[in-house]
Amino acid sequence: MKKELRIKKSDEIERVMKKGFSKANRTFIVYKYQNGNNNNYRIAISASKKLGNAVTRNLIKRQMRAALKQNDDILENGYDYFIIARPNMLEIDFIQINKQLKHVFKLFSQPTQQRKKSSNQK
Numbered sequence: 001m002k003k004e005l006r007i008k009k010s011d012e013i014e015r016v017m018k019k020g021f022s023k024a025n026r027t028f029i030v031y032k033y034q035n036g037n038n039n040n041y042r043i044a045i046s047a048s049k050k051l052g053n054a055v056t057r058n059l060i061k062r063q064m065r066a067a068l069k070q071n072d073d074i075l076e077n078g079y080d081y082f083i084i085a086r087p088n089m090l091e092i093d094f095i096q097i098n099k100q101l102k103h104v105f106k107l108f109s110q111p112t113q114q115r116k117k118s119s120n121q122k
Helices: 010-019 054-070 087-091 094-109
Strands: 021-026 028-034 042-046 079-085
Touching: 010 028, 010 042, 010 079, 021 094, 042 054, 054 079, 054 087, 054 094, 079 087
Parallel strands: 042 079
Antiparallel strands: 021 028, 028 079
């Protein structure tokens, strides 16, 4: 992945998490934040220590980058993305990673639904 497409600074990642909005599925949590300063999209990827040792985490991040490279048409220019891998990632193959990644980005295009309050809640 090219350097201009990466987010490396922790304060920029925090901004994406705090000011952006998120969608999630079993495999990924994705935060999306509009960045008016950049014509390209930018990405930060995270795999926590809960997923395994350094070799396993690096494998997960390489697979995520490869899937994003194959599906770069789903990423919108002018946005920053922070993608977090969930433990389910260890159990699926690369084809399923692609499907799950497409699914979570498809959720961004769907309108958000607000939960209805039940009659006993006020």
